[in-house]
Amino acid sequence: MGKMSENTLQCRICRSYLVEEIGTVGVKPISVTSDSKLIEKESVVFICGQCGHIQKFHDAQTAGIIADNYSSYDIYHLSNGSEQVVFPTDSSSKTRTQLVFEKIIGYIPERGNLLDIGSGNGAVLKTASQMLGGWKLFSYDVVDRFKEEILKITNVISFSSTSLETIPFAEYDLITLWHSLEHMESPLDTFERLQRYFHDSTNILIQVPDVIRNPFDLAIIDHVSHFSKDSLLGLLSAKGFIMVLDGSEWVHNCATLFLKYEGSGWCPGLTRDVGPIKLELSDTLLWIRRVLLEMDDLIRGRKFGIFGMGLSSL
Numbered sequence: 001m002g003k004m005s006e007n008t009l010q011c012r013i014c015r016s017y018l019v020e021e022i023g024t025v026g027v028k029p030i031s032v033t034s035d036s037k038l039i040e041k042e043s044v045v046f047i048c049g050q051c052g053h054i055q056k057f058h059d060a061q062t063a064g065i066i067a068d069n070y071s072s073y074d075i076y077h078l079s080n081g082s083e084q085v086v087f088p089t090d091s092s093s094k095t096r097t098q099l100v101f102e103k104i105i106g107y108i109p110e111r112g113n114l115l116d117i118g119s120g121n122g123a124v125l126k127t128a129s130q131m132l133g134g135w136k137l138f139s140y141d142v143v144d145r146f147k148e149e150i151l152k153i154t155n156v157i158s159f160s161s162t163s164l165e166t167i168p169f170a171e172y173d174l175i176t177l178w179h180s181l182e183h184m185e186s187p188l189d190t191f192e193r194l195q196r197y198f199h200d201s202t203n204i205l206i207q208v209p210d211v212i213r214n215p216f217d218l219a220i221i222d223h224v225s226h227f228s229k230d231s232l233l234g235l236l237s238a239k240g241f242i243m244v245l246d247g248s249e250w251v252h253n254c255a256t257l258f259l260k261y262e263g264s265g266w267c268p269g270l271t272r273d274v275g276p277i278k279l280e281l282s283d284t285l286l287w288i289r290r291v292l293l294e295m296d297d298l299i300r301g302r303k304f305g306i307f308g309m310g311l312s313s314l
């Protein structure tokens with residue numbers, strides 16, 4: 001790449017123009033989409049010189065491919081649409097959303113309004129429908145492909161699309177962003193536009209891939225933000241939230257945070273010492289390249305199988 005003029009790129013988190021290209025992921029111009037399709041475009045990784053946010057920017061052609069893919073998005077097609085299952089050491093298998101809802105259920109009221117931003121095929125809403133009987137559920141997604149399926153879920157009141165302003169006005173007690181923040185053009189903008197729906201004890205539940213524990217996430221072309229627990233918490237604290245539960249241990253390769261709106265800390269600025277983050281990111285890109293080259297050496301000309309086929313192994 002490099003064709004894209006860097007000084008016009010604006011950080012998705014702090015709006016600084018100090019965005020710098022670090023390098024490309026892997027050894028070939030190939031990436032994977034978050035619904036596990038391979039595309040012949042390289043993933044180029046950038047870092048913000050002000051807040052250290054790791055992110056991607058796409059040229060018009062790649063952005064077009066991603067937009068087309070969202071309209072025919074094939075969630076979990078490797079598992080026929082079922083949500084990934086996790087295997088906590090203390091109990092039998094369950095889905096990621098079931099596990100996390102079990103953890104937070106003691107911290108939320110018995111009834112309330114839940115707003116799910118980026119519902120996809122309704123993984124969060126299906127679990128909420130089973131586990132939060134007294135709650136009214138509201139859904140939002142940029143595409144309406146799963147609208148009918150979502151509206152059939154018990155206790156789902158509405159489905160909105162196109163813009164956040166079309167969500168029915170209510171005070172929401174729990175807002176969920178489940179694997180959606182990493183896809184957004186501007187997470188900062190999203191929080192500012194959602195603020196009208198917060199009240200002084202609104203809870204927010206967020207899960208995103210953790211780039212530190214799963215650096216292969218960098219190769220997922222439509223993940224345009226790459227968070228760690230710290231960077232996610234930085235963004236949320238700047239927007240007036242305080243952490244109630246740190247769910248890092250609940251799902252091993254994701255950052256999961258349960259927070260509460262305090263309303264007082266609404267400030268725009270986020271600055272960090274970016275040097276170490278930049279170095280670590282360059283090292284990570286080198287490490288990914290080395291892993292791929294070693295694997296290429298091992299399997300050259302031979303048939304091979306990968307045990308545990310998910311996005312990372314793709």
Ligand SMILES: [Zn+2]
Nearest residue numbers: 011014048051
């Ligand atoms: Zn920034």
